[in-house]
Amino acid sequence: MTGSxxxxxxxxxxxxxxxxxxxxxxxxxxxxxxxxxxxxxxRGADYADIFSDVGKLRFALDQDYGLPATPIGxxxxxxxxxxxxxx
Amino acid sequence: MTGSxxxxxxxxxxxxxxxxxxxxxxxxxxxxxxxxxxxxxxRGADYADIFSDVGKLRFALDQDYGLPATPIGxxxxxxxxxxxxxx
Amino acid sequence: xxxxxxxxxxxxxxxxxxxxxxxxxxAIASFVGQVRDDGNLASxxxxxxxxxxxxxxxxxxxxxxxxxxLHAVTIVHRVGKLAVGDNIVLVVTGSDHRGAAIxxxxxxxxxxxxxxxxxxxxxxxxxxxxxxxxxESDVAASxxxxx
Amino acid sequence: xxxxxxxxxxxxxxxxxxxxxxxxxxAIASFVGQVRDDGNLASxxxxxxxxxxxxxxxxxxxxxxxxxxLHAVTIVHRVGKLAVGDNIVLVVTGSDHRGAAIxxxxxxxxxxxxxxxxxxxxxxxxxxxxxxxxxESDVAASxxxxx
Numbered sequence: 341m342t343g344s345x346x347x348x349x350x351x352x353x354x355x356x357x358x359x360x361x362x363x364x365x366x367x368x369x370x371x372x373x374x375x376x377x378x379x380x381x382x383r384g385a386d387y388a389d390i391f392s393d394v395g396k397l398r399f400a401l402d403q404d405y406g407l408p409a410t411p412i413g414x415x416x417x418x419x420x421x422x423x424x425x426x427x
Numbered sequence: 428m429t430g431s432x433x434x435x436x437x438x439x440x441x442x443x444x445x446x447x448x449x450x451x452x453x454x455x456x457x458x459x460x461x462x463x464x465x466x467x468x469x470r471g472a473d474y475a476d477i478f479s480d481v482g483k484l485r486f487a488l489d490q491d492y493g494l495p496a497t498p499i500g501x502x503x504x505x506x507x508x509x510x511x512x513x514x
Numbered sequence: 515x516x517x518x519x520x521x522x523x524x525x526x527x528x529x530x531x532x533x534x535x536x537x538x539x540x541a542i543a544s545f546v547g548q549v550r551d552d553g554n555l556a557s558x559x560x561x562x563x564x565x566x567x568x569x570x571x572x573x574x575x576x577x578x579x580x581x582x583x584l585h586a587v588t589i590v591h592r593v594g595k596l597a598v599g600d601n602i603v604l605v606v607t608g609s610d611h612r613g614a615a616i617x618x619x620x621x622x623x624x625x626x627x628x629x630x631x632x633x634x635x636x637x638x639x640x641x642x643x644x645x646x647x648x649x650e651s652d653v654a655a656s657x658x659x660x661x
Numbered sequence: 662x663x664x665x666x667x668x669x670x671x672x673x674x675x676x677x678x679x680x681x682x683x684x685x686x687x688a689i690a691s692f693v694g695q696v697r698d699d700g701n702l703a704s705x706x707x708x709x710x711x712x713x714x715x716x717x718x719x720x721x722x723x724x725x726x727x728x729x730x731l732h733a734v735t736i737v738h739r740v741g742k743l744a745v746g747d748n749i750v751l752v753v754t755g756s757d758h759r760g761a762a763i764x765x766x767x768x769x770x771x772x773x774x775x776x777x778x779x780x781x782x783x784x785x786x787x788x789x790x791x792x793x794x795x796x797e798s799d800v801a802a803s804x805x806x807x808x
Contacts, residue, residue: 422792
């Protein structure tokens with residue numbers, strides 16, 4: 341599976357990365373949300389700090405919640421953010 | 428125990444009696460709310476219809492709920508009414 | 515702070531919730547009960563026992579304040595003749611936490627329904643009148659708060 | 662009827678409850694959440710995920726409509742910069758029965774707290790900023806509705 345995916349960040353994830361979104365190419369072997377997060381985590385120490393503990397993060401694939409095991413499929417947007425705190 | 432008690436009626440009890448209150452003398456042997464209700468019930472068929480089934484009535488002695496077994500004591504007002512239906 | 519109002523006048527939920535919110539907290543729950551159109555209701559007459567009503571409502575509010583961490587409780591109940599769609603009752607509770615606000619609001623309504631001395635008499639569109647009867651579901655709702 | 666509003670503007674609980682009441686029923690429950698003064702809070706910034714927020718709130722409202730007999734659900738959630746005492750969120754539910762109205766209002770708030778993509782950032786009176794963290798009690802409140 342190749343293609344591209346828009347990754348969008350919110351709250352402290354966005355602030356610590358200093359970007360609110362990026363486009364990534366989906367290389368072979370990237371099948372799930374967890375694969376994307378592992379790839380981000382491998383970018384360096386700062387990234388590892390943010391992305392290595394998936395328990396602190398929440399994921400939405402095309403605006404529906406997903407888990408690390410959720411396949412990317414034909415999704416166009418992956419959002420990564422901390423647990424929500426509205427209301 | 429002798430003295431007098433104001434009895435006050437509400438809702439269909441008031442309507443069926445045609446009066447909203449009356450003063451009664453507390454003869455000897457009238458000790459509880461139940462005794463009063465039995466006395467009212469003994470006044471005739473219309474009264475018996477209204478007062479013979481205490482399960483359909485509620486009682487408040489000086490504005491606090493009481494049961495047939497509750498002693499009149501020094502209370503000055505007994506209210507007799509159907510179950511409440513506000514709200 | 516407890517505020518109890520019983521009378522013929524309508525209430526403004528905006529004004530009442532703002533007043534409760536002004537007592538602190540940040541979580542404000544409210545409930546409004548209105549005259550429901552059941553298809554052939556012309557009007558509703560609310561009778562009460564004036565000497566007891568305030569006392570009964572205050573006791574309910576005080577119980578709520580002792581069971582939940584509340585900043586304020588407001589209860590407004592109308593009496594007299596009401597039309598379909600008119601407001602009957604308003605309960606507003608204010609707390610630091612939504613659970614306490616919502617639960618205590620629910621408790622107050624359940625208790626009010628079975629304890630506060632109000633009686634409703636319906637006049638139908640055909641002119642007949644009928645005293646509303648106690649509902650088993652209201653009794654059950656009130657009893658579930660007993661521990 | 663479902664009404665969802667997400668934006669910077671304040672809401673009027675009187676207007677919103679009247680609108681819900683106008684959909685029928687006679688039992689209207691509402692909850693307002695405001696910015697609570699914890700002693701050293703200067704302001705609150707509410708961020709959200711616009712593409713997902715409406716969808717998430719609508720799903721919550723639809724679940725409520727499928728679980729309880731409701732005539733209307735309104736959810737208003739503000740975003741942007743808010744001060745102490747400002748309104749944040751409003752939920753209004755309308756039903757024939759107070760139990761359904763109050764329970765569904767509670768359900769919607771519990772779900773909203775754990776599912777709707779909003780994030781709060783506090784600025785203290787000393788100028789420091791801090792992202793609010795998820796609370797265990799909110800997670801537990803949301804999970805208790807799962808059957």
